[in-house]
Amino acid sequence: xxxxxxxxxxxxxxxxxxxxxxxxxxxxxxxxxxxxxxxxxxxxxxxxxxxxxxxxxxxxxxxxxxxxxxxxxxxxxxxxxxxxxxxxxxxxxxxxxxxxxxxxxxxxxxxxxxxxxxxxxxxxxxxxxxxxxxxxxxxxxxxxxxxxxxxxxxxxxxxxxxxxxxxxxxxxxxxxxxxxxxxxxxxxxxxxxxxxxxxxxxxxxxxxxxxxxxxxxxxxxxxxxxxxx
Amino acid sequence: xxxxxxxxxxxxxxxxxxxxxxxxxxxxxxxxxxxxxxxxxxxxxxxxxxxxxxxxxxxxxxxxxxxxxxxxxxxxxxxxxxxxxxxxxxxxxxxxxxxxxxxxxxxxxxxxxxxxxxxxxxxxxxxxxxxxxxxxxxxxxxxxxxxxxxxxxxxxxxxxxxxxxxxxxxxxxxxxxxxxxxxxxxxxxxxxxxxxxxxxxxxxxxxxxxxxxxxxxxxxxxxxxxxxx
Numbered sequence: 001x002x003x004x005x006x007x008x009x010x011x012x013x014x015x016x017x018x019x020x021x022x023x024x025x026x027x028x029x030x031x032x033x034x035x036x037x038x039x040x041x042x043x044x045x046x047x048x049x050x051x052x053x054x055x056x057x058x059x060x061x062x063x064x065x066x067x068x069x070x071x072x073x074x075x076x077x078x079x080x081x082x083x084x085x086x087x088x089x090x091x092x093x094x095x096x097x098x099x100x101x102x103x104x105x106x107x108x109x110x111x112x113x114x115x116x117x118x119x120x121x122x123x124x125x126x127x128x129x130x131x132x133x134x135x136x137x138x139x140x141x142x143x144x145x146x147x148x149x150x151x152x153x154x155x156x157x158x159x160x161x162x163x164x165x166x167x168x169x170x171x172x173x174x175x176x177x178x179x180x181x182x183x184x185x186x187x188x189x190x191x192x193x194x195x196x197x198x199x200x201x202x203x204x205x206x207x208x209x210x211x212x213x214x215x216x217x218x219x220x221x222x223x224x225x226x227x228x229x
Numbered sequence: 230x231x232x233x234x235x236x237x238x239x240x241x242x243x244x245x246x247x248x249x250x251x252x253x254x255x256x257x258x259x260x261x262x263x264x265x266x267x268x269x270x271x272x273x274x275x276x277x278x279x280x281x282x283x284x285x286x287x288x289x290x291x292x293x294x295x296x297x298x299x300x301x302x303x304x305x306x307x308x309x310x311x312x313x314x315x316x317x318x319x320x321x322x323x324x325x326x327x328x329x330x331x332x333x334x335x336x337x338x339x340x341x342x343x344x345x346x347x348x349x350x351x352x353x354x355x356x357x358x359x360x361x362x363x364x365x366x367x368x369x370x371x372x373x374x375x376x377x378x379x380x381x382x383x384x385x386x387x388x389x390x391x392x393x394x395x396x397x398x399x400x401x402x403x404x405x406x407x408x409x410x411x412x413x414x415x416x417x418x419x420x421x422x423x424x425x426x427x428x429x430x431x432x433x434x435x436x437x438x439x440x441x442x443x444x445x446x447x448x449x450x451x452x453x454x455x456x457x458x
Contacts, residue, residue, distance in 0.1 A: 110386075151387055157339075158380055164389045 019133040021050055022169055024143040026176045028106045036075045036139070043137060044079050047101055050135045054082040056099035060115035061107025061141040072105060086121070096124040099134060106140030109153040113145050114161035126167045136169060140176050147174050248362040250279055251398055253372040255405045257335045265304045265368070272366060273308050276330055279364045283311040285328035289344035290336025290370045301334060315350070325353040328363065335369030338382040342374050343390035355396045365398060369405050376403050 023046045025039055036043065047055070055076055059068040069085035076083040083103070089095040096102065102125060104112070116122045128134040138146045144153045145166045152173040252275045254268055265272065276284070284305055288297040298314035305312040312332070318324040325331065331354060333341070345351045357363040367375045373382045374395045381402040 152385060154385070156381060156383070157386055157393055160393045164386055 021135040023137045025139040028139045052101040055101045057085045058104040061112035092119045093124045101135040103137040104142030109141040109144045109150050109155040110157050112141045250364040252366045254368040257368045281330040284330050286314045287333040290341035321348045322353045330364035332366040333371030338370040338373045338379050338384040339386050341370045346391050
């Protein structure tokens with residue numbers, strides 16, 4: 001049912017002529033380490049190899065954006081990069097136009113996508129990432145919105161975005177921190193796998209959509225998806 | 230944070246002049262028993278006391294509506310009620326207008342709500358349940374759509390409904406099969422409680438919205454909410 005990640009990666013890269021630089025993380029933390037700590041070497045390599053020294057942060061997925069930006073600024077500072085937050089910009093689209101790289105943080109996917117639309121950033125980020133090869137780092141919800149749609153998010157629909165279509169930097173869906181079903185569970189809710197299958201029912205006819213589940217506890221290979229071509 | 234169910238029930242009933250008859254189930258099954266088996270006595274009492282002998286079933290939450298209707302027909306047949314499915318009706322709104330009682334089955338909340346809007350049943354069911362006191366039974370997704378909105382569903386947003394506002398038979402939200410957070414879990418995704426809190430952030434100003442979490446494994450008191458006034 002689930003194709004391997006490398007299959008997807010290969011088919012994605014060969015079907016596109018653009019130069020995408022994407023680092024898509026499943027999680028912001030990996031138990032028991034701190035914010036982004038598990039991914040620091042990946043992020044440093046990713047940004048350094050693209051010649052990036054400053055990052056534009058998108059904190060829209062959480063309600064307290066000031067606190068979120070402070071956390072991100074500290075983490076990127078420790079890695080040697082400066083960081084400014086787009087929620088402090090009067091003209092967010094112009095900030096994206098000028099950005100060396102963008103980091104979209106995790107939180108609630110619905111809130112994030114709604115604010116990306118309202119601020120005009122869906123189009124702006126798509127254009128910069130696809131046309132200019134601007135490096136894009138996403139984490140959890142920030143990874144979901146980088147895909148074709150948020151149809152496979154795990155988050156609660158706490159606000160109503162104008163669409164479930166997302167930035168579309170990759171032509172498939174991602175289900176962050178996917179967990180295998182525990183066959184001994186007596187939990188009465190649907191399993192994650194069953195929920196994803198319900199989504200796939202919509203695409204019996206147009207079967208081009210693939211869904212990738214990556215376990216939250218492994219960031220090598222599965223939870224981190226790097227596109228640099 | 231979570232008010233007790235009885236507090237909510239009392240405030241709901243006293244703030245309304247309508248005669249609602251609602252049986253809102255958390256789950257369709259309760260491990261390890263079969264479809265609706267755990268709730269049969271509740272359903273029988275609920276329908277019999279309202280003089281109901283036939284039920285209109287809404288199977289919109291699942292893709293295979295024929296199979297779903299057959300399952301529901303068998304279960305209600307064993308309880309002594311006839312059942313017809315609204316997906317077989319040419320004019321679903323008229324079927325609701327004539328129905329003695331409605332049962333809205335579980336599945337995917339987004340699919341269910343989208344089809345309720347497309348078929349005109351959101352308005353039709355609201356009118357019958359609130360104005361005529363038509364008995365309404367919901368299970369899981371069918372319980373979510375009976376509330377003010379689907380903002381606290383656990384389901385994946387596999388399709389895009391025209392709104393998250395739901396039928397609104399009760400003025401609060403429900404989170405079906407709510408689980409207490411396991412403090413020992415190393416799962417990297419947000420906990421259910423954290424997700425619900427993210428929703429509540431939206432209502433800091435208008436604090437009238439209460440959210441009810443009811444454990445899926447107990448249908449007495451919490452998982453079944455009965456309104457008959």
